[in-house]
Amino acid sequence: MSKQGTETRGFQSEVKQLLHLMIHSLYSNKEIFLRELISNASDAADKLRFKALANSALYESNAELAVRISLDKEAGTLTIADNGIGMTRDEVIENLGTIARSGTKAFLESLGSEQLKDSQLIGQFGVGFYSSFIVADKVTVKTRAAGHQADEAVMWESAGEGEYTLSDLTKADRGTEIILHLRDDEKEFLDDWRIKSIISKYSDHISLPVEVQTQDGEETKWEKINKAQALWTRSKSEISDEEYKEFYKHISHDFSDPLAWSHNRVEGKQEYTSLLYIPAKAPWDMWNRDHQHGLKLYVNRVFIMDDAEQFMPNYLRFVKGLIDSNDLPLNVSREILQDSKVTQNLRNACTKRVLQMLEKLAKDESEQYQQFWQEFGLVLKEGTGEDFANRETIAKLLRFASTHNDNDLPTVSLSDYLARLQEGQDKIYYITADSYIAAKNSPHLELFRKKGIEVLLLSDRIDEWMMNYLTEFEGKTFQSVSKSDETLEKLADTESTEEQKQAEKELEPFVTRVKTLLDTRVKDVKLTHRLTDTPAIVTTDASEMTTQMAKLLAATGQKVPEVKYTLEINPEHALVKRIASISDDAQFKDWIELLLEQALFAEQGTLIDPNSFIQRMNKLFTA
Known part of the structure; x- marks a missing residue:
């Protein structure tokens, strides 16, 4: 050289x-x-x-x-x-x-x-x-x-x-x-x-x-x-908490103490030792594609590799620690690990161990678990779609904001929600939106406030994706309140009176007139008793894509099919009654357009042509 x-x-x-x-x-x-x-x-x-x-x-x-x-x-x-x-x-x-x-x-x-x-x-x-x-x-x-x-x-x-x-x-x-x-x-x-x-x-x-x-x-x-x-080879009874904390800092280069750890030696069909840590803080690059995660791998106390991601699922990529196996060869490579049955067994065991640690943290609803959720909750949500075998366990660890509390803190578990179910309620109701404020103030919640039914308020970008996989919990199915559904119709119709039915019959020509005007721009037009303060909302069918899912796909650059909405009109609202009495076709058209745009704006948070909406609104206010 x-x-x-x-x-x-x-x-x-x-x-x-x-x-x-x-x-x-x-x-x-x-x-x-x-x-x-x-x-x-x-x-x-x-x-x-x-x-x-x-x-x-x-x-x-x-x-x-x-x-x-x-x-x-x-x-x-x-x-x-x-x-x-x-x-x-x-x-x-x-x-x-x-x-x-x-x-x-x-x-x-x-x-x-x-x-x-x-x-x-x-x-x-x-x-x-x-x-x-x-x-x-x-x-x-x-x-x-x-x-x-x-x-x-x-x-x-x-x-x-x-x-x-x-x-x-x-x-x-x-x-x-x-x-x-x-x-x-x-x-x-x-x-x-x-x-x-x-x-x-x-x-x-x-x-x-x-x-x-x-x-x-x-x-x-x-x-x-x-x-x-090597610390992990010593008996747990000989190791102090301070030693565990210092070892964590050694392997992670983190300066904070970990939230929790689990040290286990397993003997029998497979022999291995694992020492797993849950950090107190998320790494700054956790969402980067090149974020290195995984455990340190030792074989018979000989160091083999860093960041062996094969032993931990992606949704637990924040976990630090090591695994020391007696069953893998010293010359093991990442490729061999990928296809090894031993690896899969170790991965399953480590995953369950981490979830048990989290269950223990969550058991007393401690500040530690709230700290964990603040740092890693978004990542854990990925597990609902990635880990079918542990989905029920992961679901118990999820935390949400809800209409039960008057703040945006995600402290409500699904078990908490079930404990507050009303008599005869067989659904877990939720709404997804761009923000907590948008979810909390959505007109879709008016019926639920009126009846005192709790609704989970979901505003993280991943939530809509998560709910595709989180379909039921302890026998109760999830129901989006922004979808048109028989359950919601029955809920709204429980207080239906003869006067309401008569009013609906009288408004049938009005509904037909609106359908003719909007034609194929909406899937359907119908009257609803779900609303108290809002004249109209738009909903999607249970089998169709939601607004939030469309936004999620668009954000990733994917082609998004057009979402066809049903316009649901509140027959008891003063504005609707006023519009129904208008005979002038041009004026009627402007009001219906405004009604639809208001409903779309509340649902989507944006409009394709906001300027036309403003001009139409100003025109009607000054007419």
Whole structure:
């Protein structure tokens, strides 16, 4: 390999923004930098073990894999060294000069100055290396990739001010050495007692030894500080909550504590250990196509791969953790995992475990579950269409806003709704709309308010799609109140009087006249007693596409068939009675057009020709 000399390169703009965030905003807990660097060193050892399965020569020597930390008070440096996989020159540029994740720049630019002060945000990027600049005014990295010659090493150096230098280096051993040139006001991190306490606090769970250099007279010794046993292999009774939380931060690069976790060892037909976490906050890129999700996969405690998405369904893509299987081969690939029966069994087991965790959180309607729903509710809704086997369980976990509460908080479960059913009610009523306000104020709800029947108010874009799959719950079917249905007709007709029937008979010529005028623009015209304050609404048949589904398809660029509405007119409304008495055809036409446009506007939230609607309305008001 030819030498490439020394070069100075600029950081990617996203890295510059992150460095600014690191240096000027700072963590409230600066010692976290050491946890991040030890975590990266542990990952490097895992990757070496995995690659050495196919090429044992990468080990080069019999030296035990370890992280070693040395302090030089005279030079003011703290050094973290590992003998893991190391990096090539290109990998150094990729890993320390760029962030290869789409949407990063837009996300950073969207943050306000107050948000930039929130140190938790940095944890969303999984770029803990840059935390070095919290305590250091210069960072030097010396690294040689396993399998490469001593003179093929590279040195990276930066003061964190927008650029870095790369130069050739000769390094006797594989692995990476990170030298932090500490700021004058950060010399507390040159105290070996301070360093040992940080390691014990944050890195006790790391599965390889973390050693600190000590001097015994003239002799240099290395003192192991952590337990150096993979946390998930230990008995649950031996592991404290704090250790579980720190391990979560290690594998997820998240700075917040998890909401919940589940640690299980299964023996029998299949043998495996799973450690699964539910985060407290959604990752910033959860909706990006290239969002990496899945569990870390180990086979007999040997790390195999990150982000093994085969073990978790897409609607649970927020779950973090690992699975350690005794039944998969060490040389397993993503392709083999895809078709493996063992994988499918493990996926089913992990899915049920996560749903059980969520059921436990939801059981007491705790603030924790409300926090979970706020962060991940939209994703969980995807499960109604993706996971038929667990649909009933998922349905119990769903939360909605409803007419029972006078706020937009999604706190109502389907079980809550069933507990409040009126006598003889055999449907779960709901409405979908563009917003909570639009749903709450829809004229479709007038009958239900009058009769005191609760209606679920759905306003997330995914809701219409979800309701195609969520058709019944505990024997009760769902009914959209914006659809024309026999059940709704019967509900409206329960108070029908002789006077109403007589009025309807007298209005038959009026209905015929409206049908003739609108012709094929509507599917039908009929009278309804569903309304109290509104003169007319439009509805679709039970078997036809709803307005919200049409909007959903249009938003994804799909061709949308025309929605044919039925115009339902309130015979008791003063405006309808006035229109029915108009004999002038031109004036009658304007009023009926206005009536239809009002109903369409209330249903769709928009009109094809709003200007004509305004002109017609002004004309009629001034007539």
